[in-house]
Amino acid sequence: MGFEDVCCTGLGLGLGRQDRPQSRLQSDHQEKKKKPCLKYDNSFPCLTLGPSEDTYQLAAKINDAGKGYGESTDLQRQASSLSAVSSFSNSSIKKERDLCGEVEVEVEVEIERVSSRASDEDEEGNSRKKLRLTKEQAVILEDSFKQHSTLNPRQKQVLAKQLNLRPRQVEVWFQNRRARTKLKQTEVDCELLRKRCETLTDENQRLQKELQELKALKLATPLYMQLPAATLTMCPSCERIGSGGDASSKTSFTIGAKPRFCNPFTHPSPAC
């Protein structure tokens, strides 16, 4: 459901969503999860840095990792050219990477599985040191997120290698990114609901006023000219009042230049 769709849903708008991610490239068990998930489509407004054409193409290669398992030497070359220069001062990560060297990706996946739930403290012996991702890293991650908001292990691995980060860091980034996206969407939804509420309040006030006027008009009108109250209808869009019943009715008095017969809740006036 894109933003425009949300706009059109009117009161159907809700904070909870049942949509599932559009391009989820996950294993079967994730695909079958019953938890409601956000759908991240291209129309979703997100705060991103505009990636250059090069980085876009680079990210596209990472995306391809979700399709096949062949290692791209070209990818490796570009990965090294991007070697992350983060503000993270601890050198242990670099050591870890050096040790890994050219180890098969499958082995790394295994390592990742083992350490997936371990904190950095376990790995590095110190409390969490916060690194800042470089602009290049952020751009590539954002671009990858645009393609698919979740990663399969293979994609995670390739992306981590590409960015010179640990798979766990990539995983955490995607988790946080999804959370931010959802938060932003919630804010948008809240704003839409607030505006809708304002509109309905205004409409209500207007109708109340209209009702008062009709009552006053009824009192001021001679009895013989009065119509049964139930026959009066008003189109909410054009705000004209018409008499109910047959147009050829013998009633000699109608209010409004164009009598209309409509149910404002089910059949908005075609002329409006």
Place this chain on the structure above:
DNA sequence: ATAATCGTGCAGGTTACTTCA
């Protein structure tokens, strides 16, 4: 066939750190 257990990924919430006005 069924229940118990394990491994994994995710959402939601929190903490700790960085940056900036």
Place this chain on the structure above:
DNA sequence: CCTGAAGTAACCTGCACGATT
């Protein structure tokens, strides 16, 4: 410099699910 707010990387917890026993 100091400070508070905002942003976010990293972490924790609980849940759902598939695979295995």
